[in-house]
Amino acid sequence: MTVLQIREALRAAIDEEMARDDRVFVMGEEVGHYDGAYKVTEGLLAKYGEQRVVDTPIAEAGFAGVGIGAAMAGLRPIVEFMTFNFSAVAFDQILNNAAKLRQLSNGQFTLPIVFRGPNAAAHMLSSTHSQAFESFYCGFPGVKVISVATPYDAKGLLKSAIRDDNPVLFFESEVMYSVKGEVPDEEYLIPIGKADIKRPGEGITVITWGQGVPVALAAAELAARDGLDCEVIDLRTLRPLDDEAVLASVRKTNRAVLVYHGWPYGGTGAEVSDRIQRLAFDHLDAPIERVCYDDVNMPYAENLEQLVIPSPERALEVIRKVAYYRI
Amino acid sequence: MSPPNDPTPAAPVAGHDLERLRHFYNQMLRIRRFEEAAARAYTQGKISGFLHLYIGQEAIAVATADLMRPGDRVVTTYRDHGFAVALGCDTGACMAELYGKKTGLVGGNGGSMHFFAKEQGLWGGYAIVGGHVPVATGHAFASKYLGDGAVTLCFLGEGAMHIGATHEGMHLAGLWRLPVVFVIENNQYAMGTPLRRQTAVDDLTVRAPAYRMTSDRWVVRDVFETRARLARAIEQAREESQPSLIELLTYRFRGHSMSDPGKYRSKDEVDQWKERDPLHRAQVQLRDEHGVSEEELDALDERIGEEMDAAVEFAESSPLPDPEHRFRGHYVEDDLAAGGEG
Structure with missing residues (x-):
């Protein structure tokens, strides 16, 4: 290595x-x-x-x-x-x-x-x-x-x-x-279309990719202090999507949160959310939530930009909301 | 726009021998009759979509096809039937594509505007104006990279000279000295907009020096002359990797597409251009210079008519694509799943 x-x-x-x-x-x-x-x-x-x-x-x-x-x-x-x-x-x-x-x-x-x-x-x-x-x-x-x-x-x-x-x-x-x-020092390939569990867990599925990954992992760390056990799935490939990896996790945790960089309207986050509700409807104990950009043009000012971009704190808030959701 | 004063007088062209003339005439007439058959089928409601006819411009495709060596490529616009026929694609497969049939040139995926026949050297009919120019440059880039000696011929309408992709594609071809010939088929109108309302200059080859390209420009009235002058550009591309920009002054005798009655141009104007129709010129040469009889010309036309009738019959009797076909071809893996059928 x-x-x-x-x-x-x-x-x-x-x-x-x-x-x-x-x-x-x-x-x-x-x-x-x-x-x-x-x-x-x-x-x-x-x-x-x-x-x-x-x-x-x-x-x-x-x-x-x-x-x-x-x-x-x-x-x-x-x-x-x-x-x-x-x-x-x-x-x-x-x-x-x-x-x-x-x-x-x-x-x-x-x-x-x-x-x-x-x-x-x-x-x-x-x-x-x-x-x-x-x-x-x-x-x-x-x-x-x-x-x-x-x-x-x-x-x-x-x-x-x-x-x-x-x-x-x-x-x-x-x-x-x-x-x-x-x-690794030796040659290796990672197959396209396979997600990766970046942090195993049993309580809440947190789905992420790209720049969202460190945010999701930090949020999972914060959540662990509250006793919430997050499984962080890094999609790695966004098309084709690894449905099975996502669904297997959601069937286990019954709760899903998406953390990613991108606008909320449509897009990959909405697609993943749709697949979960369609393909694992009976397993869900809470609405699927998304932590992403606000629906705005990215501002230049640092304080405003930080508000738009998903943060571990904002993700933690949403993870809690989903974890303690009562039907 | 009326025919311009010829920028250069017609050069006498050697090699007007009867067999070549007969071949060119045959090929030009096949394209025209194919297009007329397509127009009939469209009018009868048998085919749909957009249909852009090549009638009037046939000499360009025929001259080009005669110059191509194995490995050379034609990349063209949505007005692509003429090249397909000239390059040797089966007219039945071409017609079946217009009908959206399984036996079509691209299996019913493309229709009139998207003919592809790699084996015959037709690397595509492209339907986003100018979008194919950088792609053609890329083919030439690969030729230079691989040293395969092939030349890419990129055809575009004069209307494509004003969009960004065209500029970028030509710019890179000039910068990297790639073996490509850009041929503007200036048929005077971008849909209904005449050249003078499209651009500040009359002569589109004035852009060539900016790309360090050589240029040439002529009225397409004679298939031999067009062949001879295109040959020089192709040789330059092949031997010296020197790209060029050619402007061909030509005319489509029909509207932009089947939905266009062409009200923006006068009958006089159309008639003036028809007098320069290279197909007509070839017919006159056959008859007057080579003594080919009317009967022989009629018999040739009849044979071509039969070919086009057969093409229509083939198209009409061909099956529709399988429902599953819509899922194929998007990824290499799909093709494997479909047994390589594409």
Whole structure:
């Protein structure tokens, strides 16, 4: 085992897959000569050269489309968005090309492509730079969506994403790139579509992913002091969803709370909530609650931003409400 | 818009031999008759959706198909039937796609606007204006990366010159010197909006230097001339990895789609362009320069008519897609579950 930061784990995944398969290349703004806006791709240009570590101008629709076209023609691109906020201007490429071309061509083309980068709020970047894109990219078929919160998951899932023959959206977190954790020295892959129990428990199921994971774990710690035993499930893959992992836990605890970065209207949180009420209706002893952003544009001011973003304290309050709910 | 003064006079083109002329004429006429058959079926209510006809522009697809080598790619717009026919797709499968049948070119998933036939070099009909331009650039990026020697030909309407994706795709192709030819099929109208109300300039190739592309621009009135000038751009892409921007001045004789009566243009204007119809020109050349008889021309037309009747018959008698087909193809795993049927 080696202790790595998330950014180092991501880099190791890219490096290993580039070494393994020369069709794999990285493309995006500042990925090469600048060594990556968040240093995920540091050192890769020196190792692999300009053909495989491709700096682009500021043209997300252009280079997202180039990645798609290259994937159709036999390459395996890793397209970095400096942040997923900038993917908004490439949305047509992802929605109408990446997600559709395989089915539209009746299976004539495969699109092994990864779009990756930081997602959701960082710190005081205001509304245009603080958005969580799950609700957009999970909202249509044809893509897989992954969101990681530990170095172990980051490496194992990114390697799987690069080897996957479908388009994959891979969410990281700007404020979590320096989070450290143990990563095996030997090669490993984590299957896409499998959730992970980050903290086992019997009392309340807390479902989370991405930046929500540390919040949920901290809330579970606080709840434990009150004698509330939370099971924290990290979805890790948001499309396809690991229904069974969620349902098995809810059947045991009969209570569910979702903790995540993202707006409350629709989206992944609402989808998980819907599946639980449909597929485990008889097991529920309380309404499913969600701890997420307020339904507002993210403010810049630090105090306001902290109110919008889910906190362990806010999550604890909701966990208590669900735990002590009386029918 | 009336036909412009030709930016360059028609160059005499060598190789007007009878067999080539006959082949080009045959291919252009097949496209026209296919489109007419599709229009009839649409009018009769047998097919639905959007239907954009290529009538008037056939010479472009035919010249292109004649220049392509194995591995070369055409990426085009939703006005894509002409390329499919020119590239050798079965007209029955093309017609069946318009009918939404299981035997269609893409199994009933795409319809008129989304023809794909990878084996024939048709890498797609794309229905979001300009959205295919960066994708075509990506194909060329892969060609350069892999050193496969293939050229990508990206066709777009003049209306696509004003949307962001087009600019970004061309910009990257120029920056990275990719083996791609961008061909604007300027048929004068973006739906009902004439060029002069779309853009501040008349000549769209003025953008080429900004992308460090070479350019060429001509009126499509002769399939040989169009072939010869396209050939230069393709060679440049293949041999020197030098991308180019071509503007072809052409005209669709029908409306934008079947729902468009084309009231925004005068009969005079349409007639003036029809006088330059490359299909008509080829017919005159066959008859007047090569002494091909009316009977022979009629017989050819009849054979093509039979092919299109058979295509319609095939489409009409084909089964609908299986209900389960709607679940297939979205992910590679679906295809495996469906036995690789797609």
